[in-house]
Amino acid sequence: MDVPFWVWALTVGVIVGMLVFDLVGHVRTPHAPTLRESAIWSAVYVGIAIVFGFLVWWGWGAGFAGEYFAGYVTEKSLSVDNLFVFVLIMAAFGVPRELQQKVLLFGITFALVLRTVFILVGAAAIANFSWVFYLFGAILIYTAWVQARSGGHSDEEDFKENAVLRFARKRLRTTDEYHSDRMTVRLDGKRFLTPLAITLIAIGTADVIFAVDSIPAIFGLTQETYLVFAANAFSLLGLRQLFFLIDGLLDRLVYLAYGLAVILGFIGVKLVIHALHKNELPFVNGGEAVTVIPEVPITISLLVILATLVVTTVASLWRVRRDRREHVVAEAAAADPTALSAVDGAPVDDVPMSSGSDAERAGSVSAANPGRREH
Numbered sequence: 001m002d003v004p005f006w007v008w009a010l011t012v013g014v015i016v017g018m019l020v021f022d023l024v025g026h027v028r029t030p031h032a033p034t035l036r037e038s039a040i041w042s043a044v045y046v047g048i049a050i051v052f053g054f055l056v057w058w059g060w061g062a063g064f065a066g067e068y069f070a071g072y073v074t075e076k077s078l079s080v081d082n083l084f085v086f087v088l089i090m091a092a093f094g095v096p097r098e099l100q101q102k103v104l105l106f107g108i109t110f111a112l113v114l115r116t117v118f119i120l121v122g123a124a125a126i127a128n129f130s131w132v133f134y135l136f137g138a139i140l141i142y143t144a145w146v147q148a149r150s151g152g153h154s155d156e157e158d159f160k161e162n163a164v165l166r167f168a169r170k171r172l173r174t175t176d177e178y179h180s181d182r183m184t185v186r187l188d189g190k191r192f193l194t195p196l197a198i199t200l201i202a203i204g205t206a207d208v209i210f211a212v213d214s215i216p217a218i219f220g221l222t223q224e225t226y227l228v229f230a231a232n233a234f235s236l237l238g239l240r241q242l243f244f245l246i247d248g249l250l251d252r253l254v255y256l257a258y259g260l261a262v263i264l265g266f267i268g269v270k271l272v273i274h275a276l277h278k279n280e281l282p283f284v285n286g287g288e289a290v291t292v293i294p295e296v297p298i299t300i301s302l303l304v305i306l307a308t309l310v311v312t313t314v315a316s317l318w319r320v321r322r323d324r325r326e327h328v329v330a331e332a333a334a335a336d337p338t339a340l341s342a343v344d345g346a347p348v349d350d351v352p353m354s355s356g357s358d359a360e361r362a363g364s365v366s367a368a369n370p371g372r373r374e375h
Contacts, residue, residue, distance in 0.1 A: 001060055003226045011226075015112075015233045018048075022105055022240065038245040045238030052234060056227070063298065067222035070302040071231035074217055074263060077309060079239050080253070081260055082210050086203065086243060093199045095178075102181050103196065104240040107203035114207055115232050118215045123225040133275035136216035140268030143213055147261035174198055213264065220267035220274075221301055252320045259312030263305055270296045 049072055057065035086104065095103055125132045173192045179185045183197040218228045276290035284290070 001064055001224045001226065008226065011230060015237065018237055019105075019109055019112075022237075035245065038241045042238055042241040042245050045234070045241065049234035049238075052230060056230075064222075064224065064227065066298045066302055067224065068227045068231055070221045070298055070305060071218045071227060072235055073302070073305050073309070074221065074267070075214055075231050075235035077260060077263065077305075078210070078214050078217065079235050080242070081256055082206075083239070083243055085206050085210075089199060089202045089206065093195050093202070095196070095199055099178065099181055099196060100243070101240060103199050103203065104243055106200055107207065108236050108239050110200075110204045111207040111210065112233060112236050115211050115215060115236075116229060118211045119225060119228050119232065122215050122219055123223075123228070126219065126223060130275065130278040130280050133271050133278060134281075136219055137268045137271030137275060139212065139216050140220065140264045140271065144261040144263075144265030144268060147257050147264065150257070216271070217264060217267050220271040221298065253313065253316045254319050255312045255316045259308050262308045266304055266308075267301070270301065 053065050053069050053072065056068050086107070090100055090103070122132075122136075173190060174197075175185060175187070175192045175194050177194075178196060179194050181196065182194055183200070185192055185194055214232065215228075218231055222228060222231075273293050273295055276284075276293070277295055279285060279289050280287055
């Protein structure tokens with residue numbers, strides 16, 4: 001895939017422009033976005049990503065467009081999973097809702113810069129060492145196993161501070177309260193970091209872990225550096241809006257971790273097969289290529305990824321609906337055993353909820369969540 005310098009420059013310029021627009025147009029004045037605002041802008045960013053894919057199709061052919069779309073869908077799916085961790089971090093630091101946009105945008109910007117570095121390093125490694133495909137494949141297969149084993153995060157799990165964050169808290173002066181959207185504040189002649197800055201450190205260090213999953217995954221679908229960069233960038237750009245759009249729906253995706261485990265495992269195996277075809281390791285088949293197993297075409301990869309996400313989403317919503325019904329029936333039976341026959345068999349949406357608190361009712365959904373991914 002021959003990408004002229006001016007195309008690279010234009011793409012980077014558009015992405016930087018979108019980040020600046022986000023900062024100036026949406027985040028400069030702290031506010032909690034409405035559901036309508038989040039939905040509109042999420043659609044805009046997804047639309048831009050789709051248009052870019054068709055431009056790739058027009059300029060370089062359907063094959064490269066398929067690689068881009070497969071990479072974009074995969075990175076978007078991993079980004080949704082990462083939102084679980086963002087929710088934990090926001091809750092742990094008590095970030096006011098009107099400030100969450102700024103935290104997310106700065107975190108996304110840092111993630112984009114970090115992943116660009118990882119992409120360049122990964123591309124250079126692949127160009128010079130074919131055995132890197134074995135390493136990437138092993139990373140993804142191991143990550144898939146961890147995902148499937150843990151099922152993600154438990155509802156009882158709290159955000160656990162990593163070494164970088166503990167060092168920052170211990171060595172840097174910090175305040176206990178927020179000061180609007182300021183990162184630092186001067187008190188008694190001394191400069192202090194606010195909790196907003198500490199939250200950014202937490203999200204930034206989490207981004208490092210996310211990159212370990214996402215970069216090998218995208219290289220398993222395309223080795224074109226331009227497509228890897230574009231798919232990562234466009235998947236991250238709409239993450240802020242997506243956070244507020246599906247904030248209340250995240251706990252309903254109870255099987256997301258298992259779906260991602262299937263996708264990461266599939267791509268990991270795909271990478272190992274590709275590594276065998278490119279094999280140069282002397283202790284594997286005497287350094288000769290192993291072509292017994294054919295490589296997986298990108299069309300099959302895209303279909304597997306999309307089918308897995310559809311099945312995961314449908315199964316998650318069915319599980320939540322079933323558990324909600326069981327919870328309502330159990331409450332009705334406990335309150336009035338004679339009312340059980342009236343409740344049982346009625347559509348879930350028609351069944352009146354108990355007079356308990358919202359938190360108690362939410363428990364019926366939370367209890368369905370077998371957990372989220374640990375980082």
